[in-house]
Amino acid sequence: MKPPPFEYYAPTTVEEALALLAEHGYDAKPLAGGQSLIPMMNFRLAQPSVLVDLNNIPKLSYIHRDENGGLLIGAMARHNMVQHDPLIAERAPLVHDAMPKIGTPQIRNRGTFGGSLSHADPSAELVAVSVALNGRFRLRSQKGERWVPANEFFVGLFTSVLEPEELLIEINLPPLSERSGWSLMEVARRHNDFALIGVAAVVSLDKNGSCEEAKLVFLSAGDGPVEAHQAAELLKGQKLTAKAIQAAAEKAASADIDPGSDIHATAEFRRHLANVLTRRALNDAFERAKGK
């Protein structure tokens, strides 16, 4: 399974990369980790005529604090680096938890944070997690820059709002509020496989220990990350009892998501799993929130 021919460029600065994307438009595709793009090219499912290799731009790979207690992550930060970074563990534990679930160790040596997000695969953990954490994405082109909130970035199956001449260059993850807890639960057939379905949950508690806000974002439940708005609404202001959690889980599974069927799982099975995982994730997140 060999890829078709393409023109190849290896810019060393972001400006160079953007100039190439501006020049070639729809013909060009940026190459980040390549762990999703190159298999598609080998299968000839993707046939870009121009590849702009971003791997020679060291300035795009970093993990910094921002001034609000959150994080700034360069788009080319490799999964391996993110997985072992103490700042991530400290300020974005949900991301830290997601990392070992992404692919295999070798994939994580090449795959990148920004690459995974730009690829916009609804089964990607980082897609759901970035929405659950109210992440913001910095997009740049030769014409300028814009910030896009995570929940507006993903617009369809493998489709984001990125224009052909734009690059995702940085991700901002704001800090979680004080009394918050988080959880990521998923079910996969083999340990390292794409999840049949998964949910990233973030809950924050008010002074009385009731739920101030809840965010439930599903992966593998639709064309993009799916937020369970109705379930979250049910939890607002509630004490997180087993009954409340169960009601939210049922709502999420029956009303908020519309999963598809494939050879690994039917929509019905996915809904069933969504119910189970939401319940478990909310319990888990709640325990964490209480523990603080």
Next chain:
Amino acid sequence: MTKQFIGKRIKRNEDPRLLTGQALFVDDVEIPGMLHAAFLRSDYAHARISSIDVSAARERPGVVAVYTAEDMGDDWEPGPPLVSPPPTLQGVTFHSRRQAPLVRDKVRHAGETVAVVIAESRYIAEDAVEDISVEYDPLPVVVDLGKALEPDSPLVHDDLDSNLAAHLYQQKGNYEAAKAQADVVIKKRFYLDRGAAAALENRGIVAHWDEKGKQLIIWDTTQAPIAIRNGTATRLGLSENQVRVIAPFIGGGFGPKMMMFYPEEMLIPWVSMKLCRPVKWIEDRRENFYATTSEREQIHDVEMALTKEGRILGIKDDFLHDTGAFDPYGLTLPLNTQCHLMGGYDIENFSSNCSAVFTNKPIVTPVRGAGRQQGIYVIERMVDFAAKELAIDPLEIRKKNFIPPDAFPYNNVIVDQAFATLILDSGNYMPIYEKAVEMIGYEQFVKEEQPRLRAEGKHVGIAITPFIETTGVGPYEGARVQIEASGKVYVTTGYGTQGQGHYTSFAQIVSEQLGVAVSGVRIITGDTAEFHWGTGTFASRGAVVAGNAVHAAASAVRQKVLKLASKVLATPEDELELEDGKVRMANIPHTSVSLGELAALANPLRGAVEPGTEPGLEATDYFGPQYGAAAFGTHAMIMEVDPETMMIEIKRYIAVEDCGRVLNPMIVEGQLHGGVSMGIGNAYYEKLHFDENGQILNASLADYLTVTAYEMPPRIEIGHGETLSPLNKLGTKGVGEAGAIPVPALFAQALENALLDYDLEILETPLSPNRLFELLYKS
């Protein structure tokens, strides 16, 4: 002589090369001027070809040739059948239909070869494949085994009245009479579905026709180099001695690489002769799912008649067997299934109709287990259901029905895949079964642990499944053993290797006879220039058939050594012993002569020899068993199931195996580990999904789920028995497929046991989380 080598855990001779990347696999072959092939394969499962236009492909720079069926002219013909139906079987219907190198009239399964591009590189060849345009007239597709024999079904082969590929009937005793006597009759229908071998190395072939020397050399990932050589010579009008086939190191066989002739095997040598250039074709992973054979789809309608005490009076099984679009492998699979439907039980009455059916799916030929798993699945499930129905303990009912040890050789009357009557040569099932029961801690688990776990809300089940495995079938294999003047021992056999350790286990057999270190024995396998008689590596027959041929040849060399040494040392043969590469007098060990010196003496450059003497210390010998040796075992497992997520976790796994004399326990254990991993795959992870158009929906390793280290139990604990086979001098039986055979039945039992409160009845394999969900929540 003390036994020093057989039965020992000896490090493998082949490993240093494999570990350092110095072992030659087919894709490693590089020949100056070599061209590369890529195939245009049909996307349709069933379609007529109205036209093929290869002109654009031919014009692409770097493309040397493009061939279609038409371009082959008179050289186009379907391949020969690999296996014919047993002549010993009465009343068989068999319609032989074999695949051609390139499709001419109509495509019969997705992935069939329509055209081949030969180019300077595989990259260019794949580009050129996209230049080819084909006009297809799609035809209705038949993929559902259960519907393929209906009168209005589309026909895979238009010259037949139906999709019936074969029909056979076998019986033992009189089932209907037994049924009339029975206290209870259990009836069930079982569905078994397809899995792939998915060896890590895909198939490949390099063919090099040397026009000046008029010699053809072929490297092929085949399990049967000799048959490939002979068949290729016939097809191409060459003498067998003009063709050399080398099966070098092979990255896993598991059955499908035994199948021949694949279209590519027929075509690539022909292309090489046409172009007078070496040509290489390496299958890629996507092709592998369509182009390499797979197995296991059957539908069984079964009845079992029992007394109320649980004694099995008879079993009747009428089943359908999917053979795919062609049937080159004869009746091997259905016969193996039938031969395992009685398991290791003493069943006097048996009746089985089998219909092999054509469908528009890739060809079905053996994959590790080769039809045996289906037979064992059926019998073990039926015994489980009978136990439930009669309220008899599932262990007790089995013990009641095992063939007793004094009943061997046990004649099961029906005909097996090797055309012989199914006779189980030796066996002692009870101790093996009880060993498994003990190793898994059955009593303690059922009485104490399980109730405690249940009270905690956990769903943990236990299962124990006995099985038999027919192995070591003929017809024969051969070997040549030679001691060289250097003292090194050189052994050659036609029997190829795909990782089973033959370079070591065969060496151990030789070492035992000749007293040399295992590392001093050099084995050459799978090269027809070195040895050209034999059949191939299949059906767990290596140790038995090839091993015994090696043993016979090595023994013959030993006799020559003793005879010559006796003269040289002026000592009677019975006072001599072979050790450390020397022959020495038993009582005066420092009086010795080395094997190398003897070899040199046996090949004099001057002087006269006695009439009738053969030069050197060399012997060739063959072995063909009367019938196959029946190995047996029992697996046991404790498994936890999460009835909310359907995820499973194997807590403990026991495999007790009796394969007669063990040549190298390390290698046998490795085979069991690997077999179990495939069995686990077959039980809960692996399934080839076809849609109604005959497309494979999971033709990639991302979606066809072979197990990783995570899906395996923490440890497979192994127990051994050693009931020798009376059929060969080594007393050995095969074990290559054993690990995979009982696992689907074991899983079914464990799941039902874990989920007792759900009253589950499992009638199918493979299962999956989704399927388990449907069974639990829709009942």
Next chain:
Amino acid sequence: MRNLFNLSVTVNGTLYEREVEPRLLLSDFLRHDLGLTGTHVGCEHGVCGACTILFDNEPARSCLMFAVQAHGHKVITVEGLGTIDSLHPLQEAFWEAHGLQCGFCTPGILTTLVPFLEKNPDPSEEEIREAISGNLCRCTGYQNIMEAVKLAAEKMRD
């Protein structure tokens, strides 16, 4: 569109300079252009791990990289780990523990494990399982591979 690139890459300590097409996969470059056939190709979609090599000392799938991406970088293949006369302790351990059967997946597993053992000289069973979870093996059932890793860790600690 036959643009060729001047590729300069160090493989197993030797600097190679070649002209390559951008689409040439690193796995094919190593195997066919450099003749280092120890790295095997099992799937070309990044799942089986047979093609794993060390790219700047980190295990990576060579079927998911283009050779041009290795320009200026360092690659180590199984041939760079040891020779028949001088096996790496990891290779020795695999030999002793029967950690391979057909040997096709083995090079990819060895390269994956070398940095793993360097970073984890006393790994737990769980850690070993995780480390090899990205490599498929169809022959061994992984059990003896796990044993080989434990043995190698012991050897490398001494």
